Structures are given as structure tokens and as C-alpha cells.
Amino acid sequence: MRRALSLAAHGPAYGPNPRVGCVLLDSDGRTVAEGFHRGAGTPHAEAAALADARSRDIDLRGTTAVVTLEPCAHHGRTGPCADALIEAGIAVVHVAVPDPNPLATGGADRLQAAGIEVTTGLLADEGEDLLRPWLHAIRTGRPYVTLKLATSLDGRVAAADGTSRWITGPQARAHAHTIRAQVDAIAVGSGTALIDDPSLTARTADGGLFEHQPLRVVLGRRTVPDDARLRGPGGPLLHLPERDLDVVLRELGEREVRHVLVEGGPTLATALLAADAVDELHAYIAPVLLGAGATAVGDLGVTTIGEAARFATQDVTRLGDDVLLIARRAGLARASTDQPDAGRTGVDRPVPQQPSSSSTSTNQSHQKEI
Known part of the structure; x- marks a missing residue:
């Protein structure tokens, strides 16, 4: 998760979208792919990590995704990240901060409904600190x-x-x-x-x-x-x-x-x-x-x-x-x-x-x- 937070910080602090990082791990806990969101209109962190894995022909079935913000469940300029993780065969997802955006929330429920193990709150304080302005704006x-x-x-x-x-x-x-x-x-x-x-x-x-x-x-x-x-x-x-x-x-x-x-x-x-x-x-x-x-x-x-x-x-x-x-x-x-x-x-x-x-x-x- 600390690596995912570090990746997220490379994204722009401005813009309507949050800074998000994602790391994919194999069954031995080794990093196999990673990605972060580069700003509005670009692939979300999960999609970027999945693309990184595909570019190296990595089979992601049974792997673990570590994400700083709950994967989204809505269709915007990109498709739902929760669906992309399900289609890739991800087995476990660890999340730092649940998504408070009513337009995007629900990803964790969708993942669990697909049989994926989901935990939320890993390094939550660090995740909240990274996303402070964005979270404040969405919540208030x-x-x-x-x-x-x-x-x-x-x-x-x-x-x-x-x-x-x-x-x-x-x-x-x-x-x-x-x-x-x-x-x-x-x-x-x-x-x-x-x-x-x-x-x-x-x-x-x-x-x-x-x-x-x-x-x-x-x-x-x-x-x-x-x-x-x-x-x-x-x-x-x-x-x-x-x-x-x-x-x-x-x-x-x-x-x-x-x-x-x-x-x-x-x-x-x-x-x-x-x-x-x-x-x-x-x-x-x-x-x-x-x-x-x-x-x-x-x-x-x-x-x-x-x-x-x-x-x-x-x-x-x-x-x-x-x-x-x-x-x-x-x-x-x-x-x-x-x-x-x-x-x-x-x-x-x-x-x-x-x-x-x-x-x-x-x-x-x-x-x-x-």
C-alpha cells in the first residue's frame, strides 16, 4: 500500500479526479504490475496497472490488487475499474479509502458479489492525507x-x-x-x-x-x-x-x-x-x-x-x-x-x-x- 500511495502522488494534485495508485501482486507477494491515474480522461490506476501487466503477458488470475481508493463502479470516460479487476481474475483487493463519491461508489460490493475478497482501511490515515482536498470537496x-x-x-x-x-x-x-x-x-x-x-x-x-x-x-x-x-x-x-x-x-x-x-x-x-x-x-x-x-x-x-x-x-x-x-x-x-x-x-x-x-x-x- 505504501508503494501504491507513492505512485498515486505522481498524479496531478489538481483536477476533478482523485490521485490513485495501484499495485498488483502475485501469490508470493511480489509486484507484477503497477499504475497510477495521470489525470482526467486518462486510464484509472487499476486500468493502468492491468495494462502494464498485459504489456508483459502476465496472467493475473489469482493475483492481489492493492489500491489507494475503492475501485469505481460507474461508467465515465473510462469503464468501471471493479469490472476490469473482475474480468482480469483478481482474487483479493486491498483498499485504503472507500470512495465517498455517490457517482462512483459501490465497487467493493461489486467485487465481493463476484467472489473477490475485499478489505478496506489499510493505511487509511495516509490515504486520507493524500486525498484530503478531493475527499473534502466530495464529502461537503x-x-x-x-x-x-x-x-x-x-x-x-x-x-x-x-x-x-x-x-x-x-x-x-x-x-x-x-x-x-x-x-x-x-x-x-x-x-x-x-x-x-x-x-x-x-x-x-x-x-x-x-x-x-x-x-x-x-x-x-x-x-x-x-x-x-x-x-x-x-x-x-x-x-x-x-x-x-x-x-x-x-x-x-x-x-x-x-x-x-x-x-x-x-x-x-x-x-x-x-x-x-x-x-x-x-x-x-x-x-x-x-x-x-x-x-x-x-x-x-x-x-x-x-x-x-x-x-x-x-x-x-x-x-x-x-x-x-x-x-x-x-x-x-x-x-x-x-x-x-x-x-x-x-x-x-x-x-x-x-x-x-x-x-x-x-x-x-x-x-x-x-
Whole structure:
């Protein structure tokens, strides 16, 4: 299974389909074939492994398949993997993670009905970690939201005169572009689109464009100018004037956006955090002190430390003089009962200050919705 997970990681992190790896073993436990999914429209991992075996005239009757995700049972651009395994004469199938996609699930039942032994849950934690954004999107109907912040040590994103290039150094900026090349979409608020005129492209170290360019999303009612860099080379542009974050995230989910990277500005970051809609934080922190200027996040209505929005640190990496801290949602931390529905927070205006009685129950309700 660890080999299958390693193979799966070679597949693209972006796109509507999951990263999946498959290893086929003979009766002595030796690998006879393997494969992984290379992206939408290409053979699934099981089909790739079966093709690998056929190319070397290997008889697969009585062999074992080790797969990171439950084989699918539906007809899409390719046939059901469960049927392919049955036709090949596979005797045993070990699965890390069951498939939560209602359109594809049922493969394990189909295999068992054909007399194949199936076990599920082998290295399930590692499988869940590999598939985190995809699983989240399928289970909730909205994309996995990663919020990127690039700040000074004192949490500023710009100096008092509005200048912000560059707070972080070249290594941090280059790393941020590799992350852009791994997500389905990049989102900014309409205010940031107008003020900063970003291109929101994923660029290589030499200034070229990565092969994959994410969808560029602008949230808010202000129009993107005809001559904006967002209309230049790069991914498609999607302008969503809707202010309700719940509607926005579901719209992206319906467009098969599995992972969205939010790059600003402070208004959108604050709205998402207030709505408990951020799943992961990427905080690029530079050893710079500004003392004044715009902050990365606005007022969240937090009046006491017990109400703080908390995340769990996953990794800390040095990038030149800067540091990247990656943290994931640690659970809802708000602690009282009557905050208005954060899902109605506007995405192109400052978030109003909330009363000190910030609500855990309301935020939990919103999280269930999105």
C-alpha cells in the first residue's frame, strides 16, 4: 500500500479526479504490475496497472490488487475499474479509502458479489492525507479552501503608504507559484483585483507559465476592467458577483473545483475566517517589521483569547530568510451563542465588528451548510 500511495502522488494534485495508485501482486507477494491515474480522461490506476501487466503477458488470475481508493463502479470516460479487476481474475483487493463519491461508489460490493475478497482501511490515515482536498470537496460539496497570507513579523501586508512589493523574498514567492500550479482555482476579492491588478498565474522560476494554469476567480460586485491583467495569458477568468460565501463555495464545487487557493486581500481573508470556511493556512512570514499599514486579517469579533480561531500546525519550512507555516483547521473555537450567520458576510466590503458574545453554535451551523 505504501508503494501504491507513492505512485498515486505522481498524479496531478489538481483536477476533478482523485490521485490513485495501484499495485498488483502475485501469490508470493511480489509486484507484477503497477499504475497510477495521470489525470482526467486518462486510464484509472487499476486500468493502468492491468495494462502494464498485459504489456508483459502476465496472467493475473489469482493475483492481489492493492489500491489507494475503492475501485469505481460507474461508467465515465473510462469503464468501471471493479469490472476490469473482475474480468482480469483478481482474487483479493486491498483498499485504503472507500470512495465517498455517490457517482462512483459501490465497487467493493461489486467485487465481493463476484467472489473477490475485499478489505478496506489499510493505511487509511495516509490515504486520507493524500486525498484530503478531493475527499473534502466530495464529502461537503464545496472546495477545500487554502488561505495564503504573506506578512511581516507584525502581521502587516503593506506599509503605511500602501506599498507591499516585496515583503517576502524570492524563494517564498517561487514556492507560492508551485502551490498555484497544484490547485484548481485562485480567488481574490474584487477590491484586490482593482487595486493590485494581479495576473494570478502560476509561473516557473524563469518567468514562464506552468503547463497547468488554475481558474482565476474574482469575488465581489465590482467589475474586472477590460484591460486587467486577469484577462491576459493564464487560466480562465470567472467573476462571481455573489456576496454570500456559502453560495460562492457551492458554485465552485458545482464547477468541480476541488481546491481553491485564496490570495486576498484582507477583506476576503477576514470574511472566510469569520465564516469558519478556511481549511488550511499558508502563512509566509518575513523577518520584517513595519509597525503600521494594512493587516492581513481584519476584525473577527474576537474579544477574548478563548474565542480565537485556532489552527493546528502541520509543517514549518524555511524559504531563504522567510518562513512558511502550514496549519490546518483545528476545530471551531468560538464560544458563545448569538453571532449572526457568517455565511452572509460580504466578500467585497469590510467585515463589521461583532458583539463580544461570538457564537460557536452559529459557526457550526454554517460549517454544516458549506
